[in-house]
Structure formats: C-alpha cells, structure tokens
Amino acid sequence: MQKNENIKNYVIVGGGTAGWISAAILARTLHNTEHTITVIESPNIPTIGVGEATIPSIVDMLEFLRIPLKDFILKTNATFKLGIKFVDWKEKNHHYWHQFGHIGNKVDAQPFYQHWLKHQFINPTFELTDFSPAIALAKQNKFFIPDPKQPSNLSKSAYALHFDASLVAKYLTEYSTALNVKLIQAHVKDTLLDENGNISQLTIDGHESIKGDFFIDCTGQSALLINKALRVGYENWQHYLPVNKAVAAQSELITPLSPYTESIAHEHGWRWRIPLQNRTGNGYVYCSDYCSDDEAIGLLKKNVPNIITEPRVISFTTGKRNKVWHKNCLAVGLSSGFLEPLESTSIYLIMKTMLNFVQSLPTKEMAEPTINEFNRLIDNEYYNIRDFIILHYCETKRTDSKFWQMWQNLAIPESLKTKLDLFKCQGRLYENHYDLFASESWYAVLEGMGVRPKSYDPIIDKSLFDKIEKAFTESAKALQINASKTLDHAEYINRLKH
Ligand SMILES: Cc1cc2nc3c(=O)[nH]c(=O)nc-3n(C[C@H](O)[C@H](O)[C@H](O)COP(=O)(O)OP(=O)(O)OC[C@H]3O[C@@H](n4cnc5c(N)ncnc54)[C@H](O)[C@@H]3O)c2cc1C
Structure with missing residues (x-):
C-alpha cells in the first residue's frame, strides 16, 4: 500500500455566499490538520447580492459548523421560514402552501395523503396543508422551535431562515478567518494548467x-x-425553464412579520417577497422573450410599495455544469449551475456540494471513480430539483398572457412525465433516497396546482373511514388552536435579542 499524498493547499476563488460557505465547511472539517485554505475575492466584481431564502438544511449546516443559531440570526437580520405561499400559480385568486416538515401522520402504515385523498372523494372538508403544523403556524404569523422534550402536535414542523446575504458572507468570513482561512483581495487574471x-x-x-x-x-x-x-461545458435547461432574468430591490419592513416566503405569479413570471428583521427582499423573475427590463422594473415598482434600493437587473441561464468536479477543480455556487429561486435551492446545493466533498476528499492522485460518483450524485440533485420546479408551472390553468400560454405547450422532462403519469392514476409517488423534495412536498405542490389522481390506493379501504374522518376533524382543529397559543413570529425574534 502506498502512502497518501494529501492535498495541503486549497484555493477558493470567489467571496460570495458560495465562496464563504465552502471556506467554512472546509475549514471546520480540516481543523487541526496540516493544510492551508486561501480565499481570493475580487475587489472589483461585486457578489450577486441576492439569495436570501433557504430550506431547513441551513439549520443542519449551522450545527455542522457549530455556529449558535441565535448568534447567527441576530447578526444576519434573519427571520424564520416555515414554507412558501404560492399565490396565483394555478389560476388567479387562488393560493396554496408548500410546507416545511410533515403533513399529518401515516394511518395504518399508509401515507396520510392517500387517506386524505379518499376523504376528498367522499367528503371534501379539509385542505391538505390544514394538517401541516408549519402551515398552521405560518397562517397565523406564529413561530416556535419544537422542543424534543415537550412533544406536541406542532412538533413535526420544520423551519429554515431568511437572511441578509451580505451579512451572511461577513459572518462566514469572520468564522472562517478565525479558523485560519487566509483572505486575499485580488482579481484573478490568469489560470495556468500543468x-x-x-x-x-x-x-x-x-x-x-x-x-x-x-x-x-x-x-x-x-x-x-x-x-x-x-472548458467544462454547461447543460442548458432554458427549453424547460425559460425564465432568464430577475429584477431585485429591497423595500421597507412590512408588518406583521410573516414566517414564510411569498411567491406571487404575475403576467410574465413571478415575484418573490422575503421578510427580514429590518427590511424586505423583493424580486420579479421573468422571461426576456415576453417582458423588457424596463417593463419588469415598472411591474416591480407597481407591486412593491416603499422600495428603498435602486432595482437591479440580473440575467441567468438555467442549467448545470456537465461535471461540477473536473481534474483538481470543484465548481460550487453559480459557477456549477442555476435553477431559478422558486424553491430556494441554490444555497442548499452549495452546502450539499461541499458536505459531499468533505466526505470524498481527494489525494493529489485524484481518483476518477470518486469524482465520477460525486458528479453523479450532484447531477441527481439537480434533476430532482429541476423537475420539482417545472411542476410549479407545467400544470397551470393560466392562459391570460403569452408567458402562461407558453406553458400549455412546453415539453417536460421524461422523468417528470413518468412521475406525473404514475401519480395521476392512484396518487402513488416513488421516492429515491437522495431526493431533496420528499413525497410530502410533491403532494403539496401537486394538490396546490390542482393535480388530483383519478382514484386512491385500494389498500386504504381496509381502514375504517368514519374513525379516520373524526380524527381528521379533531387534528386540524387542534393544530389551529395550538398554533394560536404560540408566540408571534416578530415577538419570538424579539425575545432572542434579550
Ligand atoms: C435572482 C436570483 C435570486 C436568488 N434567490 C435565491 C434564494 O432565495 N435562495 C437561494 O438559495 N439562492 C438564491 N439564488 C442563488 C444565490 O444567490 C447564489 O447561489 C449564491 O449567492 C451564490 O453565489 P456565488 O457565490 O456562486 O456567486 P457571486 O455572489 O456572484 O460571487 C462571485 C464571487 O466571485 C468573485 N470573482 C469573480 N471573478 C473573479 C476573479 N476573476 N477573481 C477573483 N474573484 C472573482 C466575485 O468578486 C465574487 O466575490 C438566487 C439567484 C438569483 C440570480
């Protein structure tokens, strides 16, 4: 057996969210080993400056880094996020929720969704997310972090954060430099290959x-x-997801402080609303074939009162790098790909890429099988997220503009078509263990977009319908009551400060 020739010098180019999350995860993993980590960030090129909504894995990352949640929240103006409210996506004057955490409990070892579905066919009284603890809280602008020692019917909620991207980069810069990461502020002009x-x-x-x-x-x-x-190429997915621009601006704080992201569909795309402690982040995402930059800026200003920053236009191309790891280089963040921010997945992909990487650390030899498996796993993440995002559009009933009419004819990936066909028969979903979005997320968006299976799983008829119906009524009511007894989201954050 030969002795490992370990990598000693890691160089990270870029000081945006991706650069500093990469530095922090690498520095935490390699702490007390012989290595150097250098971050080079250009003083001339600004960071993208958006990217302020996350999913619950952000909390796992903070734990991995041993960063106290309270400290992070207070220093990044963060608020809590229990899910996303989608407005006007299926049709105008309609909304639905995508929750974090669970919806209901399995009954007789069968998915809650199937029992709920049978209920819908016989006696449609409740919406699916009426059984989500996170949405029970979100609807009332309430928040609490479940305490494992005091279980309640709200315990199965989960949460993520909204934060100020520039303050996060600052926080992680301080964190990483304290772990001996070296920062060089300079512009990289050339790259030499061996x-x-x-x-x-x-x-x-x-x-x-x-x-x-x-x-x-x-x-x-x-x-x-x-x-x-x-020269690693890019797989362009604009034929599946044609939006390619966004105009972003901050506005004044809005009360009450909502513990969720809002995603509102508009004529040429959609608009996000992300509440922070001191201000609100907004952006209008659109397709340049149907909307000019000036029109998008006008629409953002019309829909968002009290804008406090100059609207900024950002272009992007949806897709992914053919290989995120090639030779002795790993692409992380926007250099590795981009899927529009509808489900706040980019920061997740940054964390996931780095957490996979520190479990696959190379030696100087760069083992090809490791690199290939690494790339395969990241590709799967991208495919799963891509299909989930397309689902938000492809079943829309909207035809009120050229943008929405386009969706009536747009081809969808074969993987999504197979999933939808299966679901539409008897509501079954087949999960891969590496899918970021589990069945409960798919159920919420499918139902939100009005996609109902023809029938439910026949195994459900084994269970006693009357008993389950009674339990449904009690459980939806109890969630609402318990949610109403918890603290307002704003008050919860206030108490963290004292
Ligand atoms: C409209 C929009 C909305 C988004 N919303 C969300 C969201 O809600 N949630 C989410 O998870 N993600 C979101 N994202 C994605 C998120 O913003 C990015 O994934 C994240 O900010 C990471 O960006 P980055 O660090 O890769 O790139 P950047 O922020 O662009 O950073 C690039 C860095 O590289 C440096 N650099 C570039 N060239 C050189 C050079 N030659 N020499 C030295 N340094 C150099 C720059 O100075 C900069 O520091 C959104 C993206 C867009 C476009």
Whole structure:
C-alpha cells in the first residue's frame, strides 16, 4: 500500500455566499490538520447580492459548523421560514402552501395523503396543508422551535431562515478567518494548467502567482476556473425553464412579520417577497422573450410599495455544469449551475456540494471513480430539483398572457412525465433516497396546482373511514388552536435579542 499524498493547499476563488460557505465547511472539517485554505475575492466584481431564502438544511449546516443559531440570526437580520405561499400559480385568486416538515401522520402504515385523498372523494372538508403544523403556524404569523422534550402536535414542523446575504458572507468570513482561512483581495487574471490538465497556479493583480493543490471555483456566473480554464461545458435547461432574468430591490419592513416566503405569479413570471428583521427582499423573475427590463422594473415598482434600493437587473441561464468536479477543480455556487429561486435551492446545493466533498476528499492522485460518483450524485440533485420546479408551472390553468400560454405547450422532462403519469392514476409517488423534495412536498405542490389522481390506493379501504374522518376533524382543529397559543413570529425574534 502506498502512502497518501494529501492535498495541503486549497484555493477558493470567489467571496460570495458560495465562496464563504465552502471556506467554512472546509475549514471546520480540516481543523487541526496540516493544510492551508486561501480565499481570493475580487475587489472589483461585486457578489450577486441576492439569495436570501433557504430550506431547513441551513439549520443542519449551522450545527455542522457549530455556529449558535441565535448568534447567527441576530447578526444576519434573519427571520424564520416555515414554507412558501404560492399565490396565483394555478389560476388567479387562488393560493396554496408548500410546507416545511410533515403533513399529518401515516394511518395504518399508509401515507396520510392517500387517506386524505379518499376523504376528498367522499367528503371534501379539509385542505391538505390544514394538517401541516408549519402551515398552521405560518397562517397565523406564529413561530416556535419544537422542543424534543415537550412533544406536541406542532412538533413535526420544520423551519429554515431568511437572511441578509451580505451579512451572511461577513459572518462566514469572520468564522472562517478565525479558523485560519487566509483572505486575499485580488482579481484573478490568469489560470495556468500543468501537463496533466490540472490547475497549477493562478495569476492575480500585480502578477503575483498563487499555487495550490486543489481549486474551488466560486466565481459565480463567470465560472473562471471550471469553464474558462478547464472548458467544462454547461447543460442548458432554458427549453424547460425559460425564465432568464430577475429584477431585485429591497423595500421597507412590512408588518406583521410573516414566517414564510411569498411567491406571487404575475403576467410574465413571478415575484418573490422575503421578510427580514429590518427590511424586505423583493424580486420579479421573468422571461426576456415576453417582458423588457424596463417593463419588469415598472411591474416591480407597481407591486412593491416603499422600495428603498435602486432595482437591479440580473440575467441567468438555467442549467448545470456537465461535471461540477473536473481534474483538481470543484465548481460550487453559480459557477456549477442555476435553477431559478422558486424553491430556494441554490444555497442548499452549495452546502450539499461541499458536505459531499468533505466526505470524498481527494489525494493529489485524484481518483476518477470518486469524482465520477460525486458528479453523479450532484447531477441527481439537480434533476430532482429541476423537475420539482417545472411542476410549479407545467400544470397551470393560466392562459391570460403569452408567458402562461407558453406553458400549455412546453415539453417536460421524461422523468417528470413518468412521475406525473404514475401519480395521476392512484396518487402513488416513488421516492429515491437522495431526493431533496420528499413525497410530502410533491403532494403539496401537486394538490396546490390542482393535480388530483383519478382514484386512491385500494389498500386504504381496509381502514375504517368514519374513525379516520373524526380524527381528521379533531387534528386540524387542534393544530389551529395550538398554533394560536404560540408566540408571534416578530415577538419570538424579539425575545432572542434579550
Ligand atoms: C435572482 C436570483 C435570486 C436568488 N434567490 C435565491 C434564494 O432565495 N435562495 C437561494 O438559495 N439562492 C438564491 N439564488 C442563488 C444565490 O444567490 C447564489 O447561489 C449564491 O449567492 C451564490 O453565489 P456565488 O457565490 O456562486 O456567486 P457571486 O455572489 O456572484 O460571487 C462571485 C464571487 O466571485 C468573485 N470573482 C469573480 N471573478 C473573479 C476573479 N476573476 N477573481 C477573483 N474573484 C472573482 C466575485 O468578486 C465574487 O466575490 C438566487 C439567484 C438569483 C440570480
């Protein structure tokens, strides 16, 4: 057996959310080992500055980094998020919720959804998310963190955070530099490759060269290392997800402070609303074939009162890098791909890529089988998220504009078609263990978009319908009552401050 030639010098290019999450996860993992981690961030190129809504895995990442939740919340102006409210997606004047955490409990070992479905066919009284603890809280602008020692019917809620992206980068810069990450503020001008096609060094301002064993490309959409130097191509998914622009602006704080993200469908796309402690983040996401930048800015201003920053237009191309890990370079963040922010999945993909990476750390030899498996797993994440996002559009009943009419004819991926066909028969969903969005998320969006199976699973007829119906009524009522007894979201955050 040969002795490992370990990677000693990691170089991360880019100081946005991706760069600093990468630095923090790497520094925490390699703490007390012989290594250097250097972050190079350009003083001339700003970060993208959006990316303020997350999903519950953000809380796991903070735990992994051993960052106290309270400290993080107070220093990043964060608020809590219990799910997303989708307004006008199925049709105008309709809304639905996508919850975090569970909806109901299994009955007789069968999915709650199936029992609820039978109930809908016989006696449609309750909406699916009436059985979600997170949505019971969200609807009343309430929040609490379930205490495992005091279980209640609200315990199965889960939460994520909304935060100020620039304060998060600052927080993680301080965290990482305290763990000996070195920061160089300079512009990378050139990338040199060795005879094997690996990156050997970078040239920065002033012609200084920075050597490294492994390079992490967090340069955002410019993909300086993975694309410009290593020529790894991009799989463009605009034919599935044609929105390609967003205009973002901040507005004044709105009360009451809602513990959820809002996603409101509009004529040419949709608009997000992300409440923070001190302000609100807003953006209008659209397709340039149907809406000019000026029109989008006008629509944002019309729909968002009290804007406090100049609206900023951002372009993007939905898709993913053919390989996120190639040679001695890993692409993380926007350099690795982008799926529109409808389900707040980009920061999750940054964390997931890095958490997978620290479990697959290479030696200088760069084992191809490890790299191939790593890339396969990240590809699966992208496919699963892509299909889930398309689901929000492809079943719409809206035809009130060219944008929505387009969705009536747009082809969907075969993987999504198979899933929908299966679901439409008897409401069955088949999960892969690596799917980010579990069946309960799919049920919520399918139901929200008005996709109902023809019938329910026949096994449900084994259970006693009357008994279950009674339990449904009691449980939906009890959730509402218990939610009403918890603290207002704003008050919960206030108490963290004292
Ligand atoms: C409209 C929109 C809304 C979004 N909303 C969400 C959301 O709600 N939730 C979510 O999870 N994600 C969201 N995202 C995605 C999220 O913003 C990004 O995934 C995240 O900010 C990571 O960006 P990044 O660090 O890869 O790139 P950037 O923020 O663009 O950072 C790039 C860094 O690279 C540096 N750099 C570039 N070139 C060089 C060079 N030559 N030399 C040195 N340094 C260089 C820059 O200075 C900068 O520091 C959204 C994205 C968009 C476009």
